[in-house]
Amino acid sequence: MNEYAKSKINRVKRGHNRATYDVEKINSILDAGFLCYVGYIYEGNPITIPMAYANKNDKVYIHGSTANRMLLSILESKKTSITITHLDGLVLARSGLHHSVNYRSATLFGSLKKIENDIEKTKILGSIVNQMMPNQWDSLRPMYQKELDRTLVLEFTIEKASAKIRDVGVIDEPEDYKLPIWAGVVPIKQVAEFPISDKGIPSKMDIPKHILDYYDQNK
Amino acid sequence: MNEYAKSKINRVKRGHNRATYDVEKINSILDAGFLCYVGYIYEGNPITIPMAYANKNDKVYIHGSTANRMLLSILESKKTSITITHLDGLVLARSGLHHSVNYRSATLFGSLKKIENDIEKTKILGSIVNQMMPNQWDSLRPMYQKELDRTLVLEFTIEKASAKIRDVGVIDEPEDYKLPIWAGVVPIKQVAEFPISDKGIPSKMDIPKHILDYYDQNK
Incomplete structure (x- = not known):
């Protein structure tokens, strides 16, 4: 099993029984979405920005305007992380404490690089569009050079990562199972x-x- | 119209035509969800954690174990922000550049306080459960004191906030409308x-x- 090395930054502390560092499982979480949450620090405060992405192997690609304050900031500071979460169900227990959700969530740490080559940039932008809507890019009007020139494409190489997955039913206190209270899971999907x-x-x-x-x- | 004051931290720079500071609109984004993204800084890196929440007026409540590293960290440092996003549609344009999504996203800045009073804590935990599943709390086994004792409840008072909302159709370059390329919106819902x-x-x-x-x- 191929795993990301555990270190201080990516080791899951709470609910470690639901944690995984498995590369294949983490990639499957990335494959299943196209919207990620990118963290950056602005004037000492952490801010989270939802963005489109594409992933391939150990890379995640994000893009924006060449004037995008947040992308320029994380490119310079190298301080960022990416979170991708899928909500799969509401876990309704017999006590409040055991209420939970079923979900798949990955948090990625790594290094950022600006993509300069126009052919590579175009290919990546195509993969971002196709991650949202498969096979869409080839149906579109080709990009103009001026559009490419004002688009910033960043490549994030995953160096450390962890995921948490909860995909089981209700787990109640042993003595609560006999209570006349309904419990169960309401599956959620997009x-x-x-x-x-x-x-x-x-x-x-x-x-x-x-x-x-x-x-x-x-x- | 009641608005959050604009300042450096919450003023939207990119796509400011989609920005709003309207308290009622921002509250309606919070009312529509129960899962938020909380930012914190761990060893200089911004990390985003998905968490359940409840909101009421200018307050957002989150909770976790009293041993939760992230909650204790943001309570001490006061450095955090909360993001809530709803994805409403895929906007498929005739060019790659004008691909977008319809969404409602709010970012909140404010101050944190630990709730100490047990009656208030219990009421807030009930509101977090009910925000996920309306009318659920009263059907449950009451909380034990020991459960309450190991639960940390934080009250976040919204001081500054902004939201971005995109809820329109495709916006293409004027000359692209005549191209033989399909364009439209695929509505998305949970x-x-x-x-x-x-x-x-x-x-x-x-x-x-x-x-x-x-x-x-x-x-």
């Missing part, structure tokens, strides 16, 4: 509703197959 | 699946009305 076509020309264009496929797989 | 009853005694207990109501309203 779904897509039917795509709403934009007005514009041509106005009667069919919804492409890859978008209908996404809807079918996520409805 | 839903509940049918509750799964825990094994235990009594085993044939009906699912309570307030949980079926939640399912009906979120399926």
